[in-house]
Amino acid sequence: MHEGPITFQGDRLWLPLGSVPTGARARLSLPEGVTVLRAEADEAPPAGVEALGLREAHPRMAREDWLRAGRAYQWLEWEAGHRFCGHCAAALVPAEGHGRRCPSCGRAVFPGNSIAIIVLIQRGRGPARQWALARSPHFKPGVYSSVAGFTEPGESLEAAVHREVSEELGIRIQHLRYFGSQPWPFPNGLMVGFRAEYLDGDLRPDPSELEDARWFTRETLPDLPSTISIARWMMDAALAETD
Numbered sequence: 144m145h146e147g148p149i150t151f152q153g154d155r156l157w158l159p160l161g162s163v164p165t166g167a168r169a170r171l172s173l174p175e176g177v178t179v180l181r182a183e184a185d186e187a188p189p190a191g192v193e194a195l196g197l198r199e200a201h202p203r204m205a206r207e208d209w210l211r212a213g214r215a216y217q218w219l220e221w222e223a224g225h226r227f228c229g230h231c232a233a234a235l236v237p238a239e240g241h242g243r244r245c246p247s248c249g250r251a252v253f254p255g256n257s258i259a260i261i262v263l264i265q266r267g268r269g270p271a272r273q274w275a276l277a278r279s280p281h282f283k284p285g286v287y288s289s290v291a292g293f294t295e296p297g298e299s300l301e302a303a304v305h306r307e308v309s310e311e312l313g314i315r316i317q318h319l320r321y322f323g324s325q326p327w328p329f330p331n332g333l334m335v336g337f338r339a340e341y342l343d344g345d346l347r348p349d350p351s352e353l354e355d356a357r358w359f360t361r362e363t364l365p366d367l368p369s370t371i372s373i374a375r376w377m378m379d380a381a382l383a384e385t386d
Protein backbone atom coordinates (compact mmCIF):
# COMPACT_ATOMS: atom_id res chain seq x y z
CA MET A 144 0.00 0.00 0.00
CA HIS A 145 1.13 3.55 -0.76
CA GLU A 146 2.31 5.23 2.48
CA GLY A 147 3.19 8.77 1.28
CA PRO A 148 1.03 11.90 1.36
CA ILE A 149 -2.39 11.98 -0.28
CA THR A 150 -3.45 15.21 -1.97
CA PHE A 151 -6.95 16.40 -2.80
CA GLN A 152 -7.86 19.47 -4.78
CA GLY A 153 -11.52 20.07 -3.99
CA ASP A 154 -13.00 16.60 -4.42
CA ARG A 155 -10.36 15.49 -6.90
CA LEU A 156 -7.47 13.22 -6.03
CA TRP A 157 -3.98 13.81 -7.36
CA LEU A 158 -2.62 10.72 -9.09
CA PRO A 159 -0.09 9.28 -8.82
CA LEU A 160 -0.31 9.32 -5.02
CA GLY A 161 2.54 11.10 -3.25
CA SER A 162 2.33 14.28 -5.39
CA VAL A 163 2.68 17.29 -3.09
CA PRO A 164 1.24 20.76 -3.84
CA THR A 165 3.40 23.88 -3.48
CA GLY A 166 0.65 26.38 -2.55
CA ALA A 167 -0.92 27.06 0.85
CA ARG A 168 -2.92 24.05 1.92
CA ALA A 169 -4.86 22.41 4.67
CA ARG A 170 -3.33 19.27 6.08
CA LEU A 171 -4.18 16.58 8.56
CA SER A 172 -2.82 13.24 9.67
CA LEU A 173 -4.95 10.13 9.56
CA PRO A 174 -4.88 8.07 12.77
CA GLU A 175 -2.51 5.65 11.02
CA GLY A 176 -0.08 8.55 10.40
CA VAL A 177 -0.65 9.19 6.70
CA THR A 178 -0.51 12.89 5.75
CA VAL A 179 -3.44 14.31 3.79
CA LEU A 180 -3.06 17.62 1.93
CA ARG A 181 -5.48 19.96 0.24
CA ALA A 182 -4.16 21.83 -2.80
CA GLU A 183 -5.43 25.33 -3.54
CA ALA A 184 -8.13 25.35 -6.20
CA ASP A 185 -6.05 27.38 -8.66
CA GLU A 186 -2.80 25.41 -8.42
CA ALA A 187 -1.95 23.54 -11.60
CA PRO A 188 -1.00 19.95 -10.75
CA PRO A 189 2.69 19.11 -11.37
CA ALA A 190 3.70 17.63 -14.71
CA GLY A 191 2.51 14.05 -14.99
CA VAL A 192 -0.08 14.44 -12.21
CA GLU A 193 -3.80 14.18 -12.90
CA ALA A 194 -6.63 15.46 -10.68
CA LEU A 195 -9.40 12.84 -10.78
CA GLY A 196 -12.67 12.28 -8.95
CA LEU A 197 -12.62 9.19 -6.74
CA ARG A 198 -14.99 7.35 -9.09
CA GLU A 199 -12.73 7.99 -12.08
CA ALA A 200 -9.66 7.10 -10.05
CA HIS A 201 -11.10 3.76 -8.87
CA PRO A 202 -10.23 1.61 -11.89
CA ARG A 203 -6.68 2.99 -11.91
CA MET A 204 -5.77 2.28 -8.31
CA ALA A 205 -4.99 -0.72 -6.14
CA ARG A 206 -8.01 -1.49 -3.97
CA GLU A 207 -6.22 -0.72 -0.70
CA ASP A 208 -4.93 2.61 -2.02
CA TRP A 209 -8.39 3.62 -3.20
CA LEU A 210 -9.90 2.75 0.16
CA ARG A 211 -7.28 4.81 1.95
CA ALA A 212 -7.78 7.77 -0.43
CA GLY A 213 -11.53 7.59 0.22
CA ARG A 214 -10.86 7.47 3.93
CA ALA A 215 -8.55 10.50 3.62
CA TYR A 216 -11.27 12.40 1.77
CA GLN A 217 -13.85 11.62 4.45
CA TRP A 218 -11.53 12.93 7.17
CA LEU A 219 -10.75 16.09 5.17
CA GLU A 220 -14.43 16.73 4.58
CA TRP A 221 -15.28 16.16 8.22
CA GLU A 222 -12.62 18.63 9.30
CA ALA A 223 -13.71 21.25 6.77
CA GLY A 224 -17.33 20.93 7.89
CA HIS A 225 -16.70 21.08 11.63
CA ARG A 226 -14.86 24.35 12.22
CA PHE A 227 -17.47 25.95 14.47
CA CYS A 228 -19.65 24.78 17.33
CA GLY A 229 -23.16 23.90 16.17
CA HIS A 230 -24.60 25.05 19.51
CA CYS A 231 -22.89 28.38 20.19
CA ALA A 232 -20.91 29.06 16.97
CA ALA A 233 -17.53 29.47 18.70
CA ALA A 234 -14.49 28.25 16.76
CA LEU A 235 -13.68 24.63 17.68
CA VAL A 236 -10.26 23.54 18.93
CA PRO A 237 -8.58 20.11 18.63
CA ALA A 238 -9.62 17.55 21.22
CA GLU A 239 -8.43 14.09 22.19
CA GLY A 240 -9.09 11.16 19.89
CA HIS A 241 -9.17 13.18 16.64
CA GLY A 242 -12.27 15.09 17.73
CA ARG A 243 -12.85 18.81 18.25
CA ARG A 244 -14.05 20.63 21.33
CA CYS A 245 -15.83 23.94 21.87
CA PRO A 246 -13.86 26.16 24.29
CA SER A 247 -17.00 28.18 25.00
CA CYS A 248 -19.71 25.64 25.86
CA GLY A 249 -17.55 22.52 26.25
CA ARG A 250 -19.33 20.31 23.72
CA ALA A 251 -17.18 17.91 21.68
CA VAL A 252 -17.65 16.48 18.20
CA PHE A 253 -15.97 13.45 16.66
CA PRO A 254 -15.60 12.21 13.10
CA GLY A 255 -18.38 9.82 12.13
CA ASN A 256 -20.26 8.31 9.24
CA SER A 257 -23.59 8.92 7.60
CA ILE A 258 -24.93 5.38 7.70
CA ALA A 259 -26.99 4.10 4.81
CA ILE A 260 -28.48 0.67 4.22
CA ILE A 261 -28.79 -1.16 0.92
CA VAL A 262 -30.78 -4.34 0.41
CA LEU A 263 -30.93 -6.93 -2.35
CA ILE A 264 -34.37 -8.57 -2.33
CA GLN A 265 -34.98 -11.93 -3.93
CA ARG A 266 -38.08 -14.02 -4.64
CA GLY A 267 -38.16 -17.71 -5.48
CA ARG A 268 -35.42 -20.30 -5.89
CA GLY A 269 -33.26 -21.86 -8.58
CA PRO A 270 -33.64 -20.71 -12.18
CA ALA A 271 -36.92 -18.95 -11.34
CA ARG A 272 -35.27 -16.71 -8.76
CA GLN A 273 -36.01 -13.02 -9.21
CA TRP A 274 -34.52 -9.85 -7.76
CA ALA A 275 -36.28 -6.55 -7.13
CA LEU A 276 -34.13 -3.83 -8.69
CA ALA A 277 -34.97 -0.18 -9.13
CA ARG A 278 -33.86 2.81 -11.17
CA SER A 279 -33.13 6.25 -9.79
CA PRO A 280 -33.25 9.08 -12.33
CA HIS A 281 -29.63 9.79 -11.31
CA PHE A 282 -28.36 6.40 -12.55
CA LYS A 283 -26.69 5.94 -15.91
CA PRO A 284 -29.22 4.96 -18.61
CA GLY A 285 -30.29 1.32 -18.33
CA VAL A 286 -28.80 0.70 -14.88
CA TYR A 287 -30.93 -0.80 -12.09
CA SER A 288 -29.78 -1.42 -8.53
CA SER A 289 -30.86 -2.47 -5.06
CA VAL A 290 -32.80 0.06 -2.99
CA ALA A 291 -30.80 2.09 -0.49
CA GLY A 292 -31.34 4.92 1.93
CA PHE A 293 -29.97 6.68 4.97
CA THR A 294 -30.76 5.55 8.48
CA GLU A 295 -32.61 8.05 10.65
CA PRO A 296 -31.62 9.06 14.19
CA GLY A 297 -32.83 6.51 16.70
CA GLU A 298 -33.39 3.81 14.09
CA SER A 299 -31.76 0.37 13.91
CA LEU A 300 -30.24 -0.86 10.66
CA GLU A 301 -32.96 -3.50 10.40
CA ALA A 302 -35.76 -0.99 10.91
CA ALA A 303 -34.21 1.27 8.28
CA VAL A 304 -34.16 -1.60 5.77
CA HIS A 305 -37.82 -2.45 6.33
CA ARG A 306 -38.83 1.22 6.19
CA GLU A 307 -36.90 1.96 2.98
CA VAL A 308 -38.27 -1.13 1.23
CA SER A 309 -41.80 -0.23 2.25
CA GLU A 310 -41.45 3.44 1.28
CA GLU A 311 -39.56 2.99 -1.98
CA LEU A 312 -40.99 -0.27 -3.32
CA GLY A 313 -44.31 -0.76 -1.49
CA ILE A 314 -43.52 -4.40 -0.62
CA ARG A 315 -42.62 -6.25 2.58
CA ILE A 316 -39.57 -8.46 3.13
CA GLN A 317 -38.46 -11.15 5.55
CA HIS A 318 -35.34 -13.15 6.51
CA LEU A 319 -33.02 -10.16 6.54
CA ARG A 320 -29.35 -11.22 6.44
CA TYR A 321 -26.24 -9.10 6.81
CA PHE A 322 -24.02 -9.15 3.73
CA GLY A 323 -21.17 -6.70 4.40
CA SER A 324 -20.37 -3.02 4.47
CA GLN A 325 -18.47 -0.46 2.45
CA PRO A 326 -17.06 2.98 3.25
CA TRP A 327 -18.62 5.30 0.68
CA PRO A 328 -16.70 8.58 0.38
CA PHE A 329 -19.40 10.55 -1.47
CA PRO A 330 -19.00 12.40 0.83
CA ASN A 331 -18.97 10.51 4.13
CA GLY A 332 -21.07 7.39 4.00
CA LEU A 333 -20.94 3.89 5.35
CA MET A 334 -23.08 1.55 3.25
CA VAL A 335 -24.36 -1.47 5.14
CA GLY A 336 -25.52 -4.23 2.81
CA PHE A 337 -28.26 -6.79 3.47
CA ARG A 338 -29.99 -9.51 1.54
CA ALA A 339 -33.62 -10.36 2.12
CA GLU A 340 -36.51 -12.52 0.89
CA TYR A 341 -39.72 -11.10 -0.51
CA LEU A 342 -42.75 -11.50 1.75
CA ASP A 343 -45.75 -9.83 0.12
CA GLY A 344 -47.07 -6.83 -1.80
CA ASP A 345 -46.83 -5.50 -5.36
CA LEU A 346 -43.94 -3.34 -6.53
CA ARG A 347 -45.04 0.31 -6.39
CA PRO A 348 -41.90 2.44 -6.85
CA ASP A 349 -41.99 5.77 -5.02
CA PRO A 350 -42.06 8.35 -7.86
CA SER A 351 -40.26 10.94 -5.73
CA GLU A 352 -37.15 8.69 -5.62
CA LEU A 353 -37.45 6.10 -8.39
CA GLU A 354 -38.48 6.09 -12.01
CA ASP A 355 -38.95 2.32 -12.20
CA ALA A 356 -38.71 -0.90 -10.20
CA ARG A 357 -39.13 -4.46 -11.50
CA TRP A 358 -38.50 -8.10 -10.80
CA PHE A 359 -35.64 -9.41 -12.93
CA THR A 360 -34.48 -12.97 -13.52
CA ARG A 361 -30.98 -14.09 -14.43
CA GLU A 362 -32.09 -14.04 -18.09
CA THR A 363 -33.65 -10.57 -18.02
CA LEU A 364 -31.06 -8.73 -15.94
CA PRO A 365 -30.61 -5.03 -16.76
CA ASP A 366 -27.28 -3.20 -16.66
CA LEU A 367 -25.89 -3.35 -13.12
CA PRO A 368 -23.91 -0.79 -11.11
CA SER A 369 -20.12 -0.85 -11.57
CA THR A 370 -17.86 -3.01 -9.42
CA ILE A 371 -16.96 0.05 -7.33
CA SER A 372 -20.01 -0.48 -5.13
CA ILE A 373 -21.43 -3.01 -2.70
CA ALA A 374 -24.63 -2.94 -4.77
CA ARG A 375 -22.74 -4.85 -7.44
CA TRP A 376 -20.90 -7.13 -5.01
CA MET A 377 -24.23 -8.31 -3.62
CA MET A 378 -25.61 -8.95 -7.08
CA ASP A 379 -22.49 -10.84 -8.13
CA ALA A 380 -22.72 -12.98 -4.99
CA ALA A 381 -26.37 -13.75 -5.74
CA LEU A 382 -25.63 -14.64 -9.35
CA ALA A 383 -22.87 -17.02 -8.25
CA GLU A 384 -25.40 -19.06 -6.26
CA THR A 385 -27.03 -21.96 -8.02
CA ASP A 386 -29.73 -23.04 -5.55
Ligand SMILES: [Zn+2]
Nearest residue numbers: 228231245248
Ligand atom coordinates in the same frame (compact mmCIF):
# COMPACT_ATOMS: atom_id res chain seq x y z
ZN1 LIG B 1 -20.12 25.71 21.79
